[in-house]
Every structure is written in C-alpha cells, then in structure tokens.
Amino acid sequence: xxxxxxxxxxxxxxxxxxxxxxxxxxxxxxxxxxxxxxxxxxxxxxxxxxxxxxxxxxxxxxxxxxxxxxxxxxxxxxxxxxxxxxxxxxxxxxxxxxxxxxxxxxxxxxxxxxxxxxxxxxxxxxxxxxxxxxxxxxxxxxxxxxxxxxxxxxxxxxxxxxxxxxxxxxxxxxxxxxxxxxxxxxxxxxxxxxxxxxx
Numbered sequence: 001x002x003x004x005x006x007x008x009x010x011x012x013x014x015x016x017x018x019x020x021x022x023x024x025x026x027x028x029x030x031x032x033x034x035x036x037x038x039x040x041x042x043x044x045x046x047x048x049x050x051x052x053x054x055x056x057x058x059x060x061x062x063x064x065x066x067x068x069x070x071x072x073x074x075x076x077x078x079x080x081x082x083x084x085x086x087x088x089x090x091x092x093x094x095x096x097x098x099x100x101x102x103x104x105x106x107x108x109x110x111x112x113x114x115x116x117x118x119x120x121x122x123x124x125x126x127x128x129x130x131x132x133x134x135x136x137x138x139x140x141x142x143x144x145x146x147x148x149x150x151x152x153x154x155x156x157x158x159x160x161x162x163x164x165x166x167x168x169x170x171x172x173x174x175x176x177x178x179x180x181x182x183x184x185x186x187x188x189x190x191x192x193x194x195x196x197x198x199x
Contacts, residue, residue: 038076038171040146043102046075047167048144050082051106060084062163072167079173085110085164090156093180093187095119101151101170104144108164111138112145114153119187121150129185139166152180 038046050056050072061068062084074080079099085108103110114135119127139145144167147153157164179191 036076038074038078038169040100040102040148042075043078043100043169043171044104044144044146046078046080047102047104047169048142050080050167051104051142051144051165056082057106057165060165062086062165072169074169074171076171077173078169078171080167080169082106083166083168085157085166087157087159087161087163091154093152093154093182095150095152095178095180096147096170096174097176097178098149099170099172099174100146100148101168102144102146103139103155103166103168105139105141106165106167107141108157108159108162109138109140110164110166111136111156111158112153113156114147114151115187117152118150119152125189127187129187131185 060070060082064086066086067089068084070082072080072082114137115129115133116135117129117133137145155166174195176195177193178189179193181188181190
C-alpha cells in the first residue's frame with residue numbers, strides 16, 4: 001500500500017510523517033473459512049468484504065492533513081487496518097518481512113507500484129535493480145490484491161481532490177517493516193521499523 005500496521009499503520013503499512021491519529025476498533029473479524037493460519041486468499045476475501053461494509057467505511061474519521069486509521073479484527077489472528085488517505089499521500093517504498101497480506105480499496109482509487117523481485121533478507125544497504133522489475137496497478141472501489149512474503153511496494157492516492165479509503169490485512173502480524181528510498185534503479189535501505197516503533 002501500501003501503506004502501514006500495528007498501532008500506527010501509516011508507519012506500518014506505510015509512511016507519512018503527518019499521519020493522522022485515531023484509535024482501535026472492534027470491527028468485524030470474520031475468518032476466511034479455513035482452519036489454522038489464514039492464507040493470502042483468506043486475507044483478500046476479508047479485505048474485500050470489509051471494504052464493502054459502507055457503514056464501517058463511512059465511520060472512519062478523515063483528516064485533510066494526514067492519514068487516519070482504525071485497527072480491525074482480522075481473520076485467524078491477522079493484523080488488519082482501515083486506512084484513510086488524503087489526496088496526494090503515500091507510503092514510500094517498503095516491505096512486510098515474513099508476513100503475507102492483502103488490501104482492497106473501499107473508496108477512491110489507489111495506485112500500487114511494486115517490484116517483481118525478492119530482495120535479500122539482509123546484509124545490504126544499496127541495490128541496483130535490473131530492468132523490467134517494475135509493476136504498477138490502479139485499484140478502484142472494491143478492487144483488491146493479495147501478496148506473498150517479502151513483497152516490496154509503495155501505495156499512493158494520486159488524486160488531487162479525493163480521499164481514498166482502504167482495508168489492509170497481514171499474517172502473521174507484522175514483525176517489522178523495512179523502508180527504502182529509490183532513485184531510478186537504485187534502492188537504498190533507509191530504516192527498519194519494529195512494532196514498538198509504531199506504538
């Protein structure tokens with residue numbers, strides 16, 4: 001998204017230093033129908049169904065200055081968030097470590113830019129990306145996507161005048177997020193955030 005995640009989803013699914021503030025919620029947490037750990041398909045089903053809940057989506061406070069968020073009960077112990085995106089906001093490049101995930105747009109349109117490559121787990125600060133790794137997609141109302149572990153992306157609301165709202169879910173709950181800067185083909189590791197950083 002993406003973003004951002006635990007207690008400060010803009011930092012966890014995402015970035016934004018002007019991130020807005022809102023508490024947690026006991027919103028519906030339905031299991032994806034399978035026993036045990038939820039799959040990416042379970043998470044995608046959850047975020048799509050939750051994004052279609054107009055009452056829940058309309059209850060999210062929106063702030064023109066920064067993202068707002070409410071924690072939800074995700075399926076099977078997953079971490080889930082309802083996030084509001086003011087026009088022009090985004091997450092910056094990041095990954096979700098060992099967590100798989102899904103997100104769906106509930107209102108507006110979000111753009112996801114992603115890399116079709118698995119980055120090394122550690123031991124590097126700068127990587128030069130090969131040609132042809134960039135992927136981009138636009139996700140309008142009701143459109144979602146799932147992703148596997150080590151997914152590297154950024155999520156943006158490129159609208160100049162319309163808030164977007166989305167639902168995100170991760171399993172297992174995010175153990176850390178790596179944040180990257182990018183200049184052309186060069187990706188640089190800037191920061192590693194852990195759940196205690198999002199409190």
